């Protein structure tokens with residue numbers, strides 16, 4: 260991250276207090292209350308988490324709250340529970356007729372499900388899964404649009420102990436195949452298509468392409484969403500609605516061990532291959548339950564809307580599991596929030612009287628750019644709390660969100676966390692803390708962050724940056740990288756032995772507020788989506804014309820970070836506009852549209868050290884258009900290359 264960007268983030272020094280009205284009604288509303296609970300959560304973590312877990316249903320009580328042999332954490336050992344039971348069945352008595360899920364399709368169709376209806380759908384689909392031979396521990400890949408079936412499929416897997424692996428519908432066929440093969444899934448759940456920006460995402464066609472190369476898949480369940488014609492292969496492909504019509508509506512939730520795997524979710528790291536982050540049942544459940552409750556200050560009458568796709572961790576924890584664990588009403592919106600116009604998201608909020616909105620800075624910046632008239636056309640008076648997630652929020656966007664959307668009435672929670680952490684780790688609590696735009700805030704209960712230098716020494720001076728680590732286990736933490744326990748240990752616990760390394764840089768100010776600066780590894784954050792530079796590089800070098808490539812991020816006013824790819828071509832190949840376009844399309848095909856490079860720069864050589872390492876630091880500066888290259892260049896093998904790159908050759 261460039262120092263200019265840090266300064267831009269830091270520029271706003273106003274502090275905003277939650278309104279007295281909000282504070283008066285909040286679940287937690289004083290610094291003292293937070294400090295007391297936080298201190299207790301660190302002093303007696305086992306008692307703290309046992310009390311929280313005890314609010315949920317367990318078929319069999321645990322014997323030990325925590326077993327911690329770094330990097331292996333086990334929570335609620337001996338306990339048996341079921342996440343789907345806690346999300347659905349647990350609410351039937353008191354909230355059976357309450358709306359659990361509101362669905363709004365991009366074309367404007369809508370559907371609501373009460374807790375009772377959701378219970379029936381999930382139970383039926385759990386029976387469908389069983390009927391197809393899916394057993395506890397089997398992997399099920401879900402490649403669906405943002406429709407209720409995505410939540411139903413996830414919950415049905417959780418109900419029988421199958422491990423779901425949701426793949427974002429924007430990923431390409433080859434990305435889907437890679438994820439299916441890594442997990443060795445036996446079942447794929449997809450749809451004919453999904454609506455996005457007025458068009459149809461051809462999910463089944465992508466799936467068919469992926470399935471040419473996925474030997475473990477035995478059956479494919481296809482949800483009819485768009486109604487377009489899709490080929491159904493006999494003996495393999497089955498319609499969801501036909502299976503559901505025949506399935507029995509009763510399926511008791513399976514008592515599962517607390518540490519039974521719940522899901523795998525692939526995310527990018529600093530190598531070419533995405534990691535299958537694995538979460539387990541009891542700890543994840545307890546952690547997302549509590550974070551949802553406190554961070555969003557949820558109450559019975561809330562209508563809660565998180566705009567994330569279920570293909571990302573935010574969709575898992577804060578569209579589906581967290582809100583349902585708390586008996587809330589959660590809104591699922593299918594398409595692009597600014598389609599057919601920039602007013603769409605505000606209409607959805609108006610239509611359903613949404614009270615809590617959780618979205619990403621990229622979306623906020625896009626809405627800000629579209630202008631204040633769009634939100635003004637809608638009645639946003641139902642909103643009482645706003646959230647931000649996925650990337651640093653620049654103060655300008657924060658202030659716009661606060662004034663135009665929240666009308667200075669709604670606190671903003673800027674929540675820092677990761678796929679690996681399962682739930683929110685650093686944030687202000689809405690009725691407690693003053694807000695500082697650009698600063699995520701304070702650690703959540705049970706979370707002990709620290710800022711360290713490269714050697715692992717604590718950085719004591721306020722505002723001095725360093726690497727962000729987490730010094731103790733928390734219930735929602737990942738348990739391993741699927742199929743690669745060594746990578747799990749190497750990636751997260753080797754840099755600072757015994758502690759979890761986040762991969763993020765951060766600062767802490769005098770008040771103990773954390774400001775997340777961004778990734779310190781080779782991971783990009785493009786529109787809040789995490790992407791590995793090596794993933795994009797691997798896609799590029801797989802093209803026959805490409806000899807070598809180096810991919811770096813560059814600050815982007817809308818997307819946070821844009822992708823710049825430096826490419827050298829094989830002998831006999833010449834740079835051209837056609838090849839430029841072809842390479843971009845090639846990356847989209849290999850990974851998905853989110854990975855499309857913003858710019859491809861052809862070059863005759865890449866800046867390397869004498870030992871052959873690409874000097875990305877230089878490339879980042881060149882990509883950002885900096886004219887003065889800072890830092891040591893004495894190890895460069897060919898100094899001329901930097902000059903040539905700067906001149907765009």
Ligand code: PRX
Nearest residue numbers: 648649650651673674675676677678775789
């Ligand atoms: O760099 C941090 C950034 O997103 C990364 C995690 O990405 P992912 O696993 O895809 O999860 C995103 C949704 C939780 C982090 O390492 N990040 C996430 N939230 C914030 C953030 N950066 C700054 N501020 C945040 N609130």
